[in-house]
Amino acid sequence: MAEIFSSSVPPTHLWPVRLCEDPVEKPSSIRPAEGKLAILLPGLGAVATTAIAGTLLARRGLEKPVGSLTQMGTIRLGPRKDDRAPPIREFVPLASINDVAFGGWDIFPDNAYESAVAANVLESRHLDLVREELSTIKPMSAVFDPAYVRRLHGTHVKHAPTKADLVEQVQADIRGFMRTNDCARAVAVWCGSTEVYLEPAPVHESVESFEKGLRNNDPGISNSQIYAWACLKEGVPFANGAPNLTVDLPAIWQLARERNVPIAGKDFKTGQTFMKTVIAPAFKARMLGVRGWFSTNILGNRDGEVLDDPGSFKTKEVSKLGSLEIIFQPKLYPALYEQLYHKVRIEYYPPRGDAKEGWDNIDLFGWLGYPMQLKVNFLCRDSILAAPIVLDLALFMDFAMRAGMRGTQEWLSFYFKSPMTAPGLLPEHDLFIQLKKLKNTLRWLMGEELITHLGNEYYD
Numbered sequence: 001m002a003e004i005f006s007s008s009v010p011p012t013h014l015w016p017v018r019l020c021e022d023p024v025e026k027p028s029s030i031r032p033a034e035g036k037l038a039i040l041l042p043g044l045g046a047v048a049t050t051a052i053a054g055t056l057l058a059r060r061g062l063e064k065p066v067g068s069l070t071q072m073g074t075i076r077l078g079p080r081k082d083d084r085a086p087p088i089r090e091f092v093p094l095a096s097i098n099d100v101a102f103g104g105w106d107i108f109p110d111n112a113y114e115s116a117v118a119a120n121v122l123e124s125r126h127l128d129l130v131r132e133e134l135s136t137i138k139p140m141s142a143v144f145d146p147a148y149v150r151r152l153h154g155t156h157v158k159h160a161p162t163k164a165d166l167v168e169q170v171q172a173d174i175r176g177f178m179r180t181n182d183c184a185r186a187v188a189v190w191c192g193s194t195e196v197y198l199e200p201a202p203v204h205e206s207v208e209s210f211e212k213g214l215r216n217n218d219p220g221i222s223n224s225q226i227y228a229w230a231c232l233k234e235g236v237p238f239a240n241g242a243p244n245l246t247v248d249l250p251a252i253w254q255l256a257r258e259r260n261v262p263i264a265g266k267d268f269k270t271g272q273t274f275m276k277t278v279i280a281p282a283f284k285a286r287m288l289g290v291r292g293w294f295s296t297n298i299l300g301n302r303d304g305e306v307l308d309d310p311g312s313f314k315t316k317e318v319s320k321l322g323s324l325e326i327i328f329q330p331k332l333y334p335a336l337y338e339q340l341y342h343k344v345r346i347e348y349y350p351p352r353g354d355a356k357e358g359w360d361n362i363d364l365f366g367w368l369g370y371p372m373q374l375k376v377n378f379l380c381r382d383s384i385l386a387a388p389i390v391l392d393l394a395l396f397m398d399f400a401m402r403a404g405m406r407g408t409q410e411w412l413s414f415y416f417k418s419p420m421t422a423p424g425l426l427p428e429h430d431l432f433i434q435l436k437k438l439k440n441t442l443r444w445l446m447g448e449e450l451i452t453h454l455g456n457e458y459y460d
């Protein structure tokens with residue numbers, strides 16, 4: 001396996017800036033959300049089943065979809081004095097949660113109800129209400145080579161002589177699901193386990209090299225990449241909720257452009273990084289220095305067990321470490337952030353299950369260098385924070401597809417720990433810049449004025 005991990009190709013964000021020869025243009029029209037949308041989730045574990053159960057409860061009016069921007073958010077339009085703030089789902093032609101069908105793949109044959117019970121996130125007072133519907137959602141057999149997720153051993157897996165054959169099998173699954181469930185469109189959101197750390201390799205450089213690699217069973221092509229390739233070939237937008245490279249590779253960017261399909265990633269921004277990307281911009285806004293940021297987590301779900309493997313942890317660590325260095329811009333503010341020591345730990349601790357606890361100790365300094373500290377203790381619930389992100393991504397990716405957007409959807413970086421960008425471009429991590437970017441993209445697509453917050457029109 002060693003050759004999988006070593007490569008002389010640098011991580012994608014260090015590649016030279018290459019601006020698109022044809023920048024994204026505003027679509028002349030947006031196709032309406034007609035017919036049913038298939039939401040396909042590779043990985044029917046804790047996050048996926050919590051997202052499905054919550055959506056089913058919300059559509060029956062039994063619970064509110066708390067945490068979902070598409071379902072609960074509004075968007076200001078025009079000048080502040082106009083007081084126009086429609087719900088996002090009325091302003092933008094999003095698919096309704098009444099018109100979605102959930103499906104997915106897993107290495108275990110448990111249906112979504114059984115998997116949700118095993119994940120132990122939602123209580124029976126919720127699961128019992130949607131038990132029947134959840135039980136009908138049975139995972140399709142998975143593309144799974146345990147070399148990429150060492151802690152798991154499943155039996156519900158596909159077998160084929162080459163990775164190219166596996167791509168075809170996933171394509172057939174997608175077509176079969178859409179036919180059986182009478183769906184007009186599909187989107188995929190990766191909710192599978194975090195894979196071992198991989199760097200971009202020559203096999204990822206172009207569509208041709210990737211296709212060749214699929215035929216030759218190149219070890220640089222992981223399970224998640226096989227799903228992504230199949231989805232793009234079927235015209236199915238793909239968002240990646242894990243830190244794996246998956247769709248952040250030149251071959252996939254190229255395929256997404258050629259097939260006019262949106263892609264987005266990586267790694268749902270839920271607990272600790274969500275807080276980091278709120279607090280760090282606040283320190284920077286006030287020109288306060290930071291010497292150290294130590295983050296540790298305990299969690300006991302299956303995700304925690306997978307992350308206990310050093311290969312998968314490395315993938316997560318790289319994803320979690322990026323945000324602070326980019327927000328603080330130490331090259332621009334050496335006196336404040338050059339000495340920042342940033343450390344992230346994740347400890348697998350079974351008694352906690354999905355109820356993760358994160359601690360952050362931040363050593364900051366202010367006027368004349370006097371030291372201060374901030375301690376953050378977030379007792380969150382991993383899948384409760386991630387579930388609405390799955391729903392929002394599915395609906396926004398479907399909307400992007402109908403609006404003719406293709407390739408990397410940077411406006412969805414709001415949802416990701418390690419947002420994908422054009423090669424060489426540093427991502428925006430500040431949560432509120434990301435939110436403005438998202439809302440301005442919606443305004444722009446719908447022909448509304450962008451909001452700059454200049455506000456000069458209110459004063460003479």
Ligand SMILES: NC(=O)c1ccc[n+]([C@@H]2O[C@H](COP(=O)([O-])OP(=O)(O)OC[C@H]3O[C@@H](n4cnc5c(N)ncnc54)[C@H](O)[C@@H]3O)[C@@H](O)[C@H]2O)c1
Nearest residue numbers: 043045046047106142192193194223242268270302303382
């Ligand atoms: N919950 C959060 O806050 C959060 C935040 C960021 C990212 N994530 C990521 O989301 C993903 C899902 O998290 P989770 O808590 O639901 O984990 P989980 O372990 O409960 O579920 C993952 C599921 O994926 C399945 N799986 C693994 N490889 C597969 C493959 N090749 N094909 C099909 N299924 C496969 C596993 O069997 C499992 O059922 C993980 O990668 C996690 O790192 C979660």
